[in-house]
Amino acid sequence: MHWNWQQEDWPHFAYNASALRSAEDAFLKGGGIIVGILHHVDVEARQALAIELISQEAVDSSAIEGELLDRASVQSSLARQLGLSADRRKANAAEAGAAELMADLYRSYQAPLSDKLLFDWHAMLMNGRRDLADVGRYRTHADPMQIVSGPLQAPRVHFEAPPSDRVAAEMERFIEWFNATASDAARPLPAITRAGVAHLWFETIHPFEDGNGRLGRAIAEKALAQSLKAPTLTALAETIHRHRKDYYAALHRASQDNRIDDWLAWFADIVTAAQARTTARVRFLIEKTRMLDRLRDQLNPRQEKALLRMFAEGVDGFAGGLSAQNYRTITDAAPATATRDLAGLVEMGALVRSGELRYARYHLALSN
Structure with missing residues (x-):
């Protein structure tokens, strides 16, 4: 099988932009609605909501890869990372690292993408790992980077990424594209399109020894946040986790061809559902505050x-x-x-x- 990166048109992804127009418009409108709703809650309540949503994203993004984190520990660690009051609940290395990454994404979503930023994120995410040769840098191993399942004696290869000696050049091209397609840059792309292409492109390169899925979703959230010009509160990982099997199937199909209409249509549905869930949570917070205030005595x-x-x-x-x-x-x-x-x-x-x-x-x- 020839993977997408082995084909002559790589990485010139082809898609019908007009097919995504309604989803793009709905996403920008939905972002404005969330901002408007948040004006009805005080600063403390907004901070509590942000901590809840971001910590849930960290937990769900790890769960997609089969790593289970304690939500309360991530939440406590995240609050401390953002300089907010929190209990002194002890987080393990994985929980603290996931919280640190999400806090950095929340604070610095506007910053350009760079090798250094990705290396920092990888070091945060791999916090305490001693089983990896390459932490905080791109992979260097000579063995093929494969996603496999099944028994050791008869593994099934779902995907094989470019060899390690191509990663630096592939990432240089990817990072240049990502920064040039921001909404205020030279070649702006709509929010969902940019996030969807970025996630697929990054996952195809698979530049790190481990943690590529979580970092790829963080990059997608960064793209969405930059388009809204606001820190990301989109429940992307949470929604993907609810459709985990379909997510891997969609990525697998997209890894075989650089015509990616089906992938972007699937991703647009996920982003729309994620934003709707965020809106429901914001409204839920407001209703909770109103009810408890009304019934206080x-x-x-x-x-x-x-x-x-x-x-x-x-x-x-x-x-x-x-x-x-x-x-x-x-x-x-x-x-x-x-x-x-x-x-x-x-x-x-x-x-x-x-x-x-x-x-x-x-x-x-x-x-x-």
Whole structure:
């Protein structure tokens, strides 16, 4: 099989730009909506939302590669990286490194891409790794850089990247293109198109010994942020993680040809869904703030604890709704007390109930 980088037209990707126009327009409009919504929350609430979204991106980007990080530890480490108050929860090397990378991306999204920036990101991400020959630099090993699966005696090769001795030249060309296609540069490209091409191009080169997927998604988020002229809060990795199998399949198909309409169409759908999820989270934060302010002097400690626990589940909420048994587990309330508390929360407009008796379930009464 000839991979895309082995073909004569590499890296001149071909696609129908007009097919992406509606998605590009929707993305820019959606970015403006999020900025407008955020004007309705105070600085502390905006910081809390940023920490929540960015830490979730770090966790999900690692999860796509099969590495599981503790979300609370990443969140605490990220808050400290951004100079905000946080608990002293100890993060392991991988969690601290992922948080450091995301904090740098958030702070310096406007900075041009460079070898040094990528080397710094790689060193952050590989924090504490002793099993790699090349940390904070491009790979140098002579063996083929392959993505494989299956048993050792009969591996299946999903992709083979350019050899290590081509990486420096390939990355020089990629970095020049990335910086020249920013919205205020010489050859500007629309947001989703630029991010999609950048991610595919970087993943094709696969310039590092490990961490290429996470760095490639960070580059895509950098491209989106530069187009919006605002730090990225797009839930890109979170949304890709929800479609992980399709993501790898789309990348595999795109690695075989430099006509990339299908890849960009798939990527545009993911970015649109990611932005919609971010919008829902911002609205959720506003609704949470409004509800807790409205009920501040009406809730007993058990009711407040239960509501905060429900809000902690985020926009997806409790699967199937909160039951009376869930409420008793959260609050240690007696059955009769739990019944009274839940009825009170419904009467106050904090919860809505569906079902009856032991089948009753409760959901947050949010307007969105």
